[in-house]
Amino acid sequence: MAKKPEKQPTPLEYAILGLAAGGPQTGYEICRLFEETPIGVYSSSPGSIYPAIRRLRAAGLIADAPHPDNPQGSKKVLRITGEGVATLRAWLGAPVSREDVERRMEELMLRFAFMSGNVSRAVIARFLTRLKTEIDAHVGRLASYAEAASLHMPPSGALALEAGIDSFRDRARWAARALDAINNAGEAEAPAKRKGAA
C-alpha cells in the first residue's frame, strides 16, 4: 500500500470509481453504462475506459474481486477498495471553487450525482450551498461583462453570452431546489426534529 505518486484521478476515473462504489462492476458493465445512460456525456468507449480501470487498479483504488468461478480472462469483477472509497469521498467533499464553476461545471454535477450514499447529508448540503454562492457570483461577473460588452458584440455573440448566463442562473435555482429536496428527504428519514408541512 505504498509507492503511489498520489496523483489526482481524472473525471472519468472518478466516474468509474463512483460506479464501483455502488457495487461491484465488470468493465463491460461500465462500458454499457457509459454508452446507454446519460452519464456518458463523459466520453465512453472501451478505449478510454479500460485504460482508466487499469490506472485505478495500479493506484490501488479498485481491485479485482476474487474470481467467483470464472476460469480467468473473461469477466473480471471490480470492487472498490478502502482507499478508493477514501479518495472518492475526498473528491465529493472538496470545496467548490470559482474555477470549478467557471470551467468544470460538468464535473461538479458528476460529483453531486455520486454523493448520496457516499457522503453525509451535511456534506451534500454544504456542496449545494457553496455551489449556489459561487454560481451567483459568477452570474454577477458575467452580467456586468455583458452589460459593458454586449453592444459591441455581433448579435449572435450577445445571444450566446445570454444563453450562458441563463444556464448558470437556471443551475443556481436548481441548487436551491435540490437543497430543499435533500433537506426534506433527510427530515423524513431522520427522527424528525421539526415538522412544517406535509
Added chain:
Amino acid sequence: MAKKPEKQPTPLEYAILGLAAGGPQTGYEICRLFEETPIGVYSSSPGSIYPAIRRLRAAGLIADAPHPDNPQGSKKVLRITGEGVATLRAWLGAPVSREDVERRMEELMLRFAFMSGNVSRAVIARFLTRLKTEIDAHVGRLASYAEAASLHMPPSGALALEAGIDSFRDRARWAARALDAINNAGEAEAPAKRKGAA
C-alpha cells in the same frame, strides 16, 4: 494552395478562426481574449493557442499580414484567408446533429456566437430551428429514461439528471427566443415585408 490533408479543425482552432474573421488579430490579443472574456471556457493559455495558430497557418486558413512596420519577431498580425472564411462558413452552416446536442453543446454555442456577419440570417434561423428540434427530441429521451430509472437511483443521481434535463429545456426556450430576436432584427434592417407589432 494544395497538399493539405483536409482535416477538420478542432473547436479551439475554429474559435481562433472566428476571432480572426472579425478582423486581424495578433496571437497575444487572442490569448488575452481567452483569458479575460467568457469565450475562455474553451481553455486558454499560450501553450494551446500558439500551436493552434501554427496549425491554422499550415493549413492555409490564416496568414501573416504583411508586417506593417515591425522589424520582425514581435507582433505578428494574423489575417483570415479566403479558404479560412470558407472553412469557417462550412462549420457554421453544418447541420445540427443529435450527437452535437448530446455531447457537444458547448461547441454548438461557440458556432452560434460567430454566426452574425459570417452567415446569412437564413442559416442562423435554420440552425436555431434545428437546434430546438434536436434538443426537444433529446429532452424526450432523457425524460423517459428518468421516468424509468429515477426510482432506482440514489437521490442525488436523480437530482443531477433532473438538472441536466432542465438545462436542455432551458436551452430550447432560449433557442426559440433567439430565433425571434434574429427575425425581428432582420425585419428592422430589411425592407420590411410585413409588420405585426411594435
Added chain:
DNA sequence: CCGTGCATGTAATTCGTTACATGATTCC
C-alpha cells in the same frame, strides 16, 4: 459451424495542460 453479442484489451495519433524559455517595450 457461424454470426451476434459478450468481454477485455492494445496501438497510433493528437490535442490540451503545465511549465518553462526568450526577447522586446514601456514606464518610472
Added chain:
DNA sequence: GGAATCATGTAACGAATTACATGCACGG
C-alpha cells in the same frame, strides 16, 4: 536600468479518440 507587461513560442506529459485485435459463449 530594473520591473512589469507585451509578445511569441517550445518541451514534457497525460489522456481521450479512433480503430483495431482477440477470444469466448450461445442460439439457430
